[in-house]
Amino acid sequence: MSMIVSSIGQGLLWATLGVALFLTFRILDFPDMTVEGTFPLGAATAVMAISHGMGPLTASLLAFAAGAVTGLVTGLLYTKGKVPILLAGILVMTACLSINLRIMGGSSNVSLLGKTTLFSAPFLQSLPKYFDSVFVGLVVISVITVLLIVFLQTNLGQAFIVTGDNREMARSIGINTDNMTIMGLMVSNGIIGLGGALIAQNNGYADVSMGIGIIVIALASIIIGEVVFGELTLNQRLVAVTLGSILYQFVRLLVLQLGFNTNDMNLLSALILAICLMLPQFSKALHLNNVLKKGVARYDEN
Amino acid sequence: MMKTSTPLLSLENIVTKVNTGTPNEVMILRHLNLNIYDGDFITVLGSNGAGKSTLFNTISGELPVADGSIKLRDQDITHLSVEKRTAFLARVFQDPKMGTAPRMTVAENLLLASQRGKRRTLRLRHLKQHMAHFKELTATMDNNGLADRLNTATENLSGGQRQALSFLMATEQRPDLLLLDEHTAALDPKTSEQLMQQTNQRVTQEKLTCLMITHHLDDALKYGNRLIVLDQGQIKFDVRDAEKAQLTKEQLLSFFDTIE
Numbered sequence: 300m301s302m303i304v305s306s307i308g309q310g311l312l313w314a315t316l317g318v319a320l321f322l323t324f325r326i327l328d329f330p331d332m333t334v335e336g337t338f339p340l341g342a343a344t345a346v347m348a349i350s351h352g353m354g355p356l357t358a359s360l361l362a363f364a365a366g367a368v369t370g371l372v373t374g375l376l377y378t379k380g381k382v383p384i385l386l387a388g389i390l391v392m393t394a395c396l397s398i399n400l401r402i403m404g405g406s407s408n409v410s411l412l413g414k415t416t417l418f419s420a421p422f423l424q425s426l427p428k429y430f431d432s433v434f435v436g437l438v439v440i441s442v443i444t445v446l447l448i449v450f451l452q453t454n455l456g457q458a459f460i461v462t463g464d465n466r467e468m469a470r471s472i473g474i475n476t477d478n479m480t481i482m483g484l485m486v487s488n489g490i491i492g493l494g495g496a497l498i499a500q501n502n503g504y505a506d507v508s509m510g511i512g513i514i515v516i517a518l519a520s521i522i523i524g525e526v527v528f529g530e531l532t533l534n535q536r537l538v539a540v541t542l543g544s545i546l547y548q549f550v551r552l553l554v555l556q557l558g559f560n561t562n563d564m565n566l567l568s569a570l571i572l573a574i575c576l577m578l579p580q581f582s583k584a585l586h587l588n589n590v591l592k593k594g595v596a597r598y599d600e601n
Numbered sequence: 602m603m604k605t606s607t608p609l610l611s612l613e614n615i616v617t618k619v620n621t622g623t624p625n626e627v628m629i630l631r632h633l634n635l636n637i638y639d640g641d642f643i644t645v646l647g648s649n650g651a652g653k654s655t656l657f658n659t660i661s662g663e664l665p666v667a668d669g670s671i672k673l674r675d676q677d678i679t680h681l682s683v684e685k686r687t688a689f690l691a692r693v694f695q696d697p698k699m700g701t702a703p704r705m706t707v708a709e710n711l712l713l714a715s716q717r718g719k720r721r722t723l724r725l726r727h728l729k730q731h732m733a734h735f736k737e738l739t740a741t742m743d744n745n746g747l748a749d750r751l752n753t754a755t756e757n758l759s760g761g762q763r764q765a766l767s768f769l770m771a772t773e774q775r776p777d778l779l780l781l782d783e784h785t786a787a788l789d790p791k792t793s794e795q796l797m798q799q800t801n802q803r804v805t806q807e808k809l810t811c812l813m814i815t816h817h818l819d820d821a822l823k824y825g826n827r828l829i830v831l832d833q834g835q836i837k838f839d840v841r842d843a844e845k846a847q848l849t850k851e852q853l854l855s856f857f858d859t860i861e
Contacts, residue, residue: 450723458721461713464702471661471700472770473687473718 305429306552310520310545311436312501315494316513317520317540318443322487324521325536327463327480332388332514333373336395337366337488339510341495343402346409346505355417359496366492367485369395374481392510399507407507416500432501439497440541443490448534459483460533512565515572520544522575547571607674608636609810610660610778615669617652617659617834629655631834632669637778637812641841642804644821645814646853647831653814656831657780660812662686673777688718691776693767693784700767703756707747707766710755711735714770738769742799745792761792768796772803779804781813797824818850832860 316338323331341362348358369391376387403409417423423431450456461469462479469476499505524536524543531539554567617630629652637643647653658664660671662683670679673689694700701710712731732751739748742765747758755763764784771779781800785793801824804811815821821828828845830838837860840848 449725452725453723454716454726455721455723457709457713457726461702461705464704465699467694467699468702470683471687471692471694472714472716473684474721475684 301428302552303549304427304433306548307545308429308432308436308501310548311440311541312432312494312497313516313548314436314440314520314541314544315443315490315497316517317524317544318440318447318537319487319490319494320514320517321521321537321540322447322483322490324518325463326460327483329384330388330514331373331484331487332385333369333391333395333484333488334388334491334514334517335510335512336392336399337369337491337510338495338498338513339399339505339507340369340395340402341366341492342499342505342509343399343409343495343507344492345496346411346499347402347404349411349414349416349500350409355415355419355500359417359493359500362496363489363493366495367489369492370484370486370488371481373488374484377484378477378480395510396507403505403507408504410504411500412503416503417497418500435497435501439493444537444541447537451533512568515565515568516547519547519568519572519575522572523547526575526578606638608672609639609641609674610637611635611672612660613670613672615659615671616667617655617664618667619655619664621667628667629834630659633835635829635836637810639810640808641810641827642825643812643827643829644825645812645829645831646816646818646821648857651831652834653831654782655834657692657782657812657814660778660780661690661692685718689777690780691717691771691774691778692780693764693771693782695783695786697760697763697767697787700770701755701758701763704754706752706754707739707758708732708735708751710766710770711738711773715774717774717776738773739766741803742769745795761788761796764788764796765799768800768803772807772809775807775809777810779809779811781811783814783816786816800824818853822848822850822853830856830860 316334320331320334323329344365345355345358345362348361349355353361373384373387373391376382376390377384380387382390400407417435418431423434426434451460458469458474459479459482462474462476462483466476469479495505495509499509520540520543522543523546524539524541527543527546528535528539550571551564551567554564555561559567612633612635615630615633616628618626618628620626633652633656635656645653645656655664659666662681662685666679670677672678678686702713705713708728708731712726712728712735715731735751736748739751745762745765747762747765750758750762755766758766764787768784784800785796788796797820800813803809811825813825822845826845827839827841828848829836838856
């Protein structure tokens with residue numbers, strides 16, 4: 300039981316990454332590799348700030364700001380420098396590796412042992428084991444999701460969506476698509492930085508290598524949500540990302556129970572994502588939809 | 602033929618090049634001069650490569666000018682960005698896919714276009730408040746079914762519906778200048794004819810100033826109060842009003858023979 304609660308908690312915390320990546324991967328319609336650098340950057344920023352006596356909430360917001368700056372750099376490289384987006388992301392991600400080591404004073408792992416984090420509040424300590432991460436995760440992801448849903452309903456949010464949908468047309472009605480792209484990258488990477496701060500505080504340390512493979516985890520939550528829940532409105536899809544993230548943690552739990560260890564997780568994550576991405580092809584080839592429909596249809600419908 | 606009032610838009614001595622600075626540098630518009638007056642409905646003819654699309658891209662700011670100047674009334678807009686020019690300029694493209702956002706609904710597209718050229722803020726969009734107006738607006742493009750599909754994603758519309766929508770989006774917020782780039786060319790003859798008539802009706806009723814590229818000599822003669830022919834990056838033929846009304850297809854064809 301506690302394993303399940305732990306998975307839900309992790310799913311909620313990691314959902315920040317899925318929701319952030321949704322803004323670039325699904326709305327702006329390109330893969331942003333920066334996130335693999337932004338995530339440990341957020342973690343490093345928050346952990347070092349807390350170690351130096353900053354309050355955990357302020358430190359987490361600082362991590363958001365640090366993430367937004369990396370998004371700004373990627374955005375400028377892409378829109379003004381005309382560097383292809385994939386390469387722009389990889390460049391900034393690589394640069395972050397050095398920057399993160401600088402921030403962490405040259406050590407590859409910094410512990411938060413004995414420091415006050417978001418999870419040290421007396422109220423959270425009084426909860427049963429793992430319920431603290433469920434609570435914090437739920438609050439953070441709810442706030443982020445609601446803010447994004449409201450934002451996407453504003454005129455600016457609509458201009459942001461149309462930029463990803465049809466750049467030419469967006470320009471032809473006077474939308475500055477470069478600015479929209481940069482804004483999307485900043486907000487997305489800001490949220491990733493915040494996610495890094497949360498997960499570092501939950502783990503009790505920041506590690507320079509903690510960003511490896513996270514883009515696959517974030518994509519997996521998006522894709523699992525889409526595969527499981529099917530046709531949804533934009534707002535529902537944002538919520539589906541969080542549910543997808545929790546489902547991903549369940550799959551992870553299952554895989555670990557099967558005897559694999561955490562070192563195998565990157566391979567397995569990639570495998571899960573690859574299968575989900577190929578699912579439409581499989582279902583076409585194998586007529587899975589028909590089989591599934593027949594399986595749930597009443598006998599007189601066949 | 603010449604008017605003495607201030608033109609709405611004037612292109613002076615415009616030179617536009619592509620592949621600038623490379624061995625493949627080509628001059629497309631060659632010292633082109635054009636004055637567009639308020640209420641002009643100009644049909645633009647010319648063979649492929651004559652510079653028609655380049656002319657539109659120059660006016661809209663997509664292509665930078667190498668030489669010459671563009672003036673909107675008395676204001677120099679030669680170096681104004683594409684986004685800023687949309688405050689007075691609207692455009693309908695030939696490709697139905699280009700003018701609308703595919704995953705957004707008809708109403709969402711109309712709402713986005715109603716703010717053409719304005720600053721987008723964090724104000725809520727209030728889509729519902731606009732629905733009645735959009736229903737009326739789409740109903741003016743009669744019998745193509747757009748009015749019943751306000752909540753449909755535009756990717757699920759027919760090409761004719763999409764072009765009708767693109768046209769509405771370009772004109773719902775009155776532009777000072779409307780550019781129609783063969784906007785009926787991708788449609789079947791019947792739909793094309795229908796959109797052409799609706800275009801003519803709206804442009805003349807609202808007294809819009811409009812440039813329309815077409816390859817149909819009949820359309821070029823039938824619609825508008827002015828006709829220009831582009832050839833090798835220059836305007837070789839420019840007639841208006843009574844003179845245009847008297848122009849025949851034969852005269853136009855024989856003119857095309859002389860420039861080839």
